[in-house]
Amino acid sequence: MKDFAYYLDKTQEIGFVDQVFHSIIYAHGLPHAHPGEVVLFETGEIGYVLSLNDQSVEISLLSPPVVDVGVRIARTNSYLSMKVSDDYLGMTITSADLEKNTFALEETEADGRVDGKNTDLREVDTSKNTFTLHKKITEPLETGVKVVDLLVPIGVGQRELLLGDRKTGKSNFVLQTIRTQAQKGCICVYASIGKSQLEIQRLTQFFQSEQISKQTVFIASNSAQRTGLIFLTPYVAMTVAEYFRDQGKKVLLVLDDLTTHARYYRELMLLAKRFPGRNSYPGDIFHIHARLLERGGNFKNGSITCLPVGQSFLGDLAGYIQTNLMSITDGHILFDNEYFDQGRRPAVNPFLSVTRVGEQTQTPLAREIGRTLRTFLADFEKIQQFKHFQTELNESIQYKFYMGERLINFLDQDSQEIVPFPMTLVLFGAIWADFWKNQPHEQIKKYLRTLIDLYKKDTGFQKQVDDIATKSEKLSDFIENIKQQQDLIANNPALAAVTPPAAAPVAPPTPTPTAVSTTTPTQPIDKKEAKK
Amino acid sequence: MYSELLDQLMTVDDVEKLKNEVEILRSAVFKLGKKNEDAFEQTLKNDVRTWVAEAIRKILADQTVDKQKFLQDLSEELKKLKPVQITLASQPSQALLEKMHDWLNVQVHPGILLDIQYEPAILGGMVIAADGKYHDFSLRKKTLEVLEKTNI
Numbered sequence: 079m080k081d082f083a084y085y086l087d088k089t090q091e092i093g094f095v096d097q098v099f100h101s102i103i104y105a106h107g108l109p110h111a112h113p114g115e116v117v118l119f120e121t122g123e124i125g126y127v128l129s130l131n132d133q134s135v136e137i138s139l140l141s142p143p144v145v146d147v148g149v150r151i152a153r154t155n156s157y158l159s160m161k162v163s164d165d166y167l168g169m170t171i172t173s174a175d176l177e178k179n180t181f182a183l184e185e186t187e188a189d190g191r192v193d194g195k196n197t198d199l200r201e202v203d204t205s206k207n208t209f210t211l212h213k214k215i216t217e218p219l220e221t222g223v224k225v226v227d228l229l230v231p232i233g234v235g236q237r238e239l240l241l242g243d244r245k246t247g248k249s250n251f252v253l254q255t256i257r258t259q260a261q262k263g264c265i266c267v268y269a270s271i272g273k274s275q276l277e278i279q280r281l282t283q284f285f286q287s288e289q290i291s292k293q294t295v296f297i298a299s300n301s302a303q304r305t306g307l308i309f310l311t312p313y314v315a316m317t318v319a320e321y322f323r324d325q326g327k328k329v330l331l332v333l334d335d336l337t338t339h340a341r342y343y344r345e346l347m348l349l350a351k352r353f354p355g356r357n358s359y360p361g362d363i364f365h366i367h368a369r370l371l372e373r374g375g376n377f378k379n380g381s382i383t384c385l386p387v388g389q390s391f392l393g394d395l396a397g398y399i400q401t402n403l404m405s406i407t408d409g410h411i412l413f414d415n416e417y418f419d420q421g422r423r424p425a426v427n428p429f430l431s432v433t434r435v436g437e438q439t440q441t442p443l444a445r446e447i448g449r450t451l452r453t454f455l456a457d458f459e460k461i462q463q464f465k466h467f468q469t470e471l472n473e474s475i476q477y478k479f480y481m482g483e484r485l486i487n488f489l490d491q492d493s494q495e496i497v498p499f500p501m502t503l504v505l506f507g508a509i510w511a512d513f514w515k516n517q518p519h520e521q522i523k524k525y526l527r528t529l530i531d532l533y534k535k536d537t538g539f540q541k542q543v544d545d546i547a548t549k550s551e552k553l554s555d556f557i558e559n560i561k562q563q564q565d566l567i568a569n570n571p572a573l574a575a576v577t578p579p580a581a582a583p584v585a586p587p588t589p590t591p592t593a594v595s596t597t598t599p600t601q602p603i604d605k606k607e608a609k610k
Numbered sequence: 611m612y613s614e615l616l617d618q619l620m621t622v623d624d625v626e627k628l629k630n631e632v633e634i635l636r637s638a639v640f641k642l643g644k645k646n647e648d649a650f651e652q653t654l655k656n657d658v659r660t661w662v663a664e665a666i667r668k669i670l671a672d673q674t675v676d677k678q679k680f681l682q683d684l685s686e687e688l689k690k691l692k693p694v695q696i697t698l699a700s701q702p703s704q705a706l707l708e709k710m711h712d713w714l715n716v717q718v719h720p721g722i723l724l725d726i727q728y729e730p731a732i733l734g735g736m737v738i739a740a741d742g743k744y745h746d747f748s749l750r751k752k753t754l755e756v757l758e759k760t761n762i
Contacts, residue, residue: 090743092744106742
């Protein structure tokens with residue numbers, strides 16, 4: 079970075095600090111400063127112009143030291159930019175790195191590159207019109223989480239909000255998705271916004287330990303940093319994502335989380351004496367998120383799948399920021415605290431989750447399975463109130479209870495577990511066809527886990543499973559196909575290791591022969607029948 | 611009305627001194643008691659420079675001038691004066707200061723104040739910063755330019 083005298087001489091303009099108000103600085107001078115422009119203090123600190131009036135310039139300070147009144151300021155005549163390169167892969171970029179090394183003010187060379195071939199100098203907060211470069215979302219994005227891949231599918235280039243209370247498994251889901259995508263060669267950029275140092279340390283260890291570091295960039299701002307710097311974190315992450323997108327790569331960008339980001343922006347704007355609007359947020363809070371997320375999407379050359387995280391409070395989805403984010407994104411996955419309390423992992427509520435473009439990326443079979451499963455689970459939820467009648471219920475209803483519990487058990491998944499999508503389909507088929515009849519849930523889980531491990535290790539088995547998953551287009555054909563492959567799935571020799579000598583069966587009702595057909599579970603419940 | 615006072619001001623330091631004196635006088639005006647007049651006169655005598663006191667006495671001799679309003683307006687007028695920061699390589703003489711002040715007030719804008727900074731590193735010439743504009747007419751800059759051109 080050039081020094082203070084260089085910029086002073088270049089722009090021939092000077093300003094002086096009048097007032098220091100936390101991280102906001104008011105100065106006079108700098109007659110041609112413009113909003114977003116980087117300014118340099120003679121003591122070495124960096125700031126950027128927030129707003130202007132005829133009396134003073136309002137500057138957000140990015141550097142930690144306190145600036146004194148009277149210190150000279152120089153314009154740089156450039157927007158906040160940063161160097162981005164392939165070397166970022168595997169790096170953890172913290173706030174200190176951002177401030178010292180990343181925010182670059184060097185003069186861009188004629189070809190737009192600096193310091194060699196693979197380094198770009200890019201504006202951090204830009205809003206270029208890229209609408210003409212967008213293309214339809216057609217490719218599914220595998221998360222490795224069964225309930226999401228089946229019921230709330232995400233497409234490559236989609237912007238899907240992850241919404242839920244604190245500690246409901248949002249971050250676990252995000253890490254599962256990153257592991258899945260990184261293993262597939264996708265570039266993953268994770269922005270941790272204003273989190274504690276402990277949390278940042280934990281995430282850093284995760285990225286290093288999972289052997290995926292060569293595919294990931296971790297950008298973290300500490301909650302102890304300057305508010306202006308925390309505010310810029312998601313924009314920095316988006317800039318990094320755009321760099322890889324422009325190389326034609328698929329990028330997964332996680333912004334964790336934007337409600338915290340909004341809170342920091344509110345703090346910054348209240349310090350700057352902006353008029354507070356709803357919940358004391360400034361009037362442009364929607365715009366700052368919309369202009370960020372508009373930079374994601376599926377492009378003719380590369381894609382940025384954006385997963386912003388939003389935090390709700392006591393399950394309230396109607397919060398200001400939450401509804402803003404819902405309206406900006408292409409759907410949301412809701413992590414329900416009630417489901418979490420019931421012990422469901424991941425606690426995704428498929429009925430309140432929305433995916434606006436995900437289904438169009440699915441195969442006809444996956445789409446039909448998703449719809450069938452959703453309808454069945456909706457029916458299962460409805461008949462929960464009759465559960466206490468137990469044996470008084472007819473066989474059809476009892477079977478719905480039995481199969482519903484099996485499916486819930488099937489959708490449960492450890493935070494460390496990743497299930498490839500073809501395996502998810504085949505395992506669903508196995509459950510739906512009622513393999514392992516009357517086996518306890520825990521035993522079935524062991525079988526599922528063993529088959530998933532086998533899929534990852536045995537390429538022959540993997541190929542057979544892939545064939546089954548792609549062979550059929552209709553659910554009925556698929557289930558028939560699965561039944562024919564019972565030896566491969568239910569009686570696979572690998573399961574012998576986890577089969578107990580004499581597995582005690584659960585006490586479910588004996589399913590009727592029709593119950594295992596593909597149509598019976600999807601039929602709506604007859605209310606009269608239910609009343610009996 | 612204020613010209614007698616303002617014409618005497620050349621540098622930012624002068625203005626700061628006068629501002630302080632005006633503030634002291636304003637607080638003396640608001641002192642309660644029958645001896646208000648004496649308190650103000652005593653402040654003029656003890657806490658204010660002689661030439662300032664004389665100029666103020668002269669203005670306030672006119673009975674139509676309100677003391678409180680006069681001091682408030684004077685304070686506002688002082689805020690309007692525009693400082694020009696001039697960095698020199700050596701301490702300027704009083705004669706040079708006066709010359710620069712007179713030239714700027716006639717040729718550029720009336721009511722300009724000098725904010726003189728001393729910086730030997732500029733070698734010679736001057737660096738001017740005013741109203742957000744910055745111009746480096748120093749010998750250091752010229753020397754560096756010449757050295758750069760000649761690749762020395």
